[in-house]
Amino acid sequence: QKExxxxxxxxxxxxxxxVSLNCTYSNSxxxxxxxxxxxxxxxxxxxxxxxxSGNKEDGRFxxxxxxxxxxxSLFIRDSQPSDSATYLCAMSAGNQFYFGxxxxxxxxx
Amino acid sequence: xxxxxxxxxxxxxxxxxxxxxECRSLDFQATTMFWYRQFPKQSLMLMATSNEGSKATYEQxxxxxxxxxxxxxxxxxxxxxxxxxxxxxxxxxxxARHSPNEKLFFGSGTQLSVL
Numbered sequence: 001q002k003e004x005x006x007x008x009x010x011x012x013x014x015x016x017x018x019v020s021l022n023c024t025y026s027n028s029x030x031x032x033x034x035x036x037x038x039x040x041x042x043x044x045x046x047x048x049x050x051x052x053s054g055n056k057e058d059g060r061f062x063x064x065x066x067x068x069x070x071x072x073s074l075f076i077r078d079s080q081p082s083d084s085a086t087y088l089c090a091m092s093a094g095n096q097f098y099f100g101x102x103x104x105x106x107x108x109x
Numbered sequence: 110x111x112x113x114x115x116x117x118x119x120x121x122x123x124x125x126x127x128x129x130x131e132c133r134s135l136d137f138q139a140t141t142m143f144w145y146r147q148f149p150k151q152s153l154m155l156m157a158t159s160n161e162g163s164k165a166t167y168e169q170x171x172x173x174x175x176x177x178x179x180x181x182x183x184x185x186x187x188x189x190x191x192x193x194x195x196x197x198x199x200x201x202x203x204x205a206r207h208s209p210n211e212k213l214f215f216g217s218g219t220q221l222s223v224l
Binding site (some may be wrong): 033036041042043044045046049062088090092095097099100101102104 | 202215
């Protein structure tokens with residue numbers, strides 16, 4: 001079983017839609033949870049960072065962590081064509097980071 | 110957010126030559142840096158973990174003599190691909206761990222093409 005599971009998509013939505021991206025994990029020791037956005041041939045960009053369970057909002061982005069279910073989510077409101085990218089979830093325990101495979105998102109104008 | 114600078118962004122070299130890629134944390138000290146390889150439409154593949162002042166820890170299957178990693182200071186790690194061959198062509202990305210908030214920041218990546 002992989003440490004982190006993420007549906008690779010691809011996911012295609014119309015502009016203005018709400019996007020929901022999800023990851024599940026198996027290691028209860030994970031304490032830090034991150035979402036990255038990666039454009040083609042670029043390094044991943046840190047979007048959201050949360051510690052332990054709860055919600056965090058930043059503009060159009062909301063990150064949710066449910067440690068009891070080992071489930072994290074990223075919501076994108078009012079999606080824009082510029083949001084088209086691959087989204088990677090990540091989590092860490094100590095000095096080790098684990099990544100999902102990434103979900104490819106296309107927002108259609 | 111913190112900035113990690115990676116150079117060069119693109120390099121084309123002949124088979125048999127060595128290529129050095131630099132990764133710098135510009136506004137923070139990074140005791141730990143990571144090097145990844147990424148193939149098209151695939152996720153990040155961790156190659157090695159680099160700790161300042163000590164030898165890098167390589168993942169299983171990664172040749173340490175081929176991919177030399179040096180982390181001589183708290184802001185600089187280098188990856189040298191020695192005697193590069195066409196099969197080494199790939200997108201290489203570094204990241205730096207920001208203590209104490211445990212955030213991980215990435216460089217912009219290096220596209221290596223070996224002819």
